[in-house]
Amino acid sequence: MKIKTNKTTLITNCPICNEATTKLKDNQLKVDYLVCQNCGFIYKDKKFRIDVEEEAKNYSLHNNSFECEGYVKIFIDLIKEYITPLKIKGNILEFGSGPGPVLKELLQRDYNSVYDYDPFFNNDKSYLKRKYELITSTEVVEHFFNPLKEFEHLSNLLLQGGYLLITTRLRTMDLDNFLDWWYRRDITHVSFYTIKSLEIIAAKFNLKILKTNNINIVLFQKI
Numbered sequence: 001m002k003i004k005t006n007k008t009t010l011i012t013n014c015p016i017c018n019e020a021t022t023k024l025k026d027n028q029l030k031v032d033y034l035v036c037q038n039c040g041f042i043y044k045d046k047k048f049r050i051d052v053e054e055e056a057k058n059y060s061l062h063n064n065s066f067e068c069e070g071y072v073k074i075f076i077d078l079i080k081e082y083i084t085p086l087k088i089k090g091n092i093l094e095f096g097s098g099p100g101p102v103l104k105e106l107l108q109r110d111y112n113s114v115y116d117y118d119p120f121f122n123n124d125k126s127y128l129k130r131k132y133e134l135i136t137s138t139e140v141v142e143h144f145f146n147p148l149k150e151f152e153h154l155s156n157l158l159l160q161g162g163y164l165l166i167t168t169r170l171r172t173m174d175l176d177n178f179l180d181w182w183y184r185r186d187i188t189h190v191s192f193y194t195i196k197s198l199e200i201i202a203a204k205f206n207l208k209i210l211k212t213n214n215i216n217i218v219l220f221q222k223i
Contacts, residue, residue, distance in 0.1 A: 016041045016197045040194035056120050075103045090133035096140030131159045138167040142189045155205035164220040
């Protein structure tokens with residue numbers, strides 16, 4: 001049974017493409033979103049975002065470690081299909097590595113210069129001193145309060161011709177189905193991207209989309 005949406009007139013402009021947005025009420029979770037009518041980007045209204053302390057507490061509960069075989073396999077498959085073919089020789093940054101930097105440790109098996117950064121669990125700003133041939137950011141961009149600022153930051157850290165690999169669940173459904181989507185239930189998820197919204201972001205920061213599975217993986221290259 002479809003959930004009826006509750007949309008209103010123009011609220012503000014989209015933070016990605018600056019076009020008109022409408023409000024979308026989520027009566028189940030008791031939050032509001034803003035939906036871009038041009039690029040399809042959806043972001044949680046600022047009034048319903050949690051504070052930094054609660055955000056950190058939520059992340060600390062994540063059980064992402066080598067003990068979780070399914071979690072590790074996701075990264076092994078990601079490396080095999082998306083990273084190994086790139087033949088990376090330079091620095092690699094895992095941005096937003098979380099409480100257990102599993103992907104970083106897997107990459108260190110095959111690559112020499114692998115670094116990680118996380119504002120909650122490894123807030124070491126020395127990563128800013130380097131440029132990278134590859135930046136990975138897995139299940140991170142949906143937490144961005146200011147996506148343009150963060151994507152610009154990542155692009156600036158890349159070498160010319162370098163790669164940015166992100167994973168995030170893409171919004172591919174209509175608004176009724178969005179209101180029944182499990183991915184929106186995580187209270188730390190505030191940004192939900194379409195491929196079109198990511199293409200617009202890429203064009204702003206000298207990136208292009210090289211490859212995507214149109215589900216949850218997107219590979220960019222700096223041009």
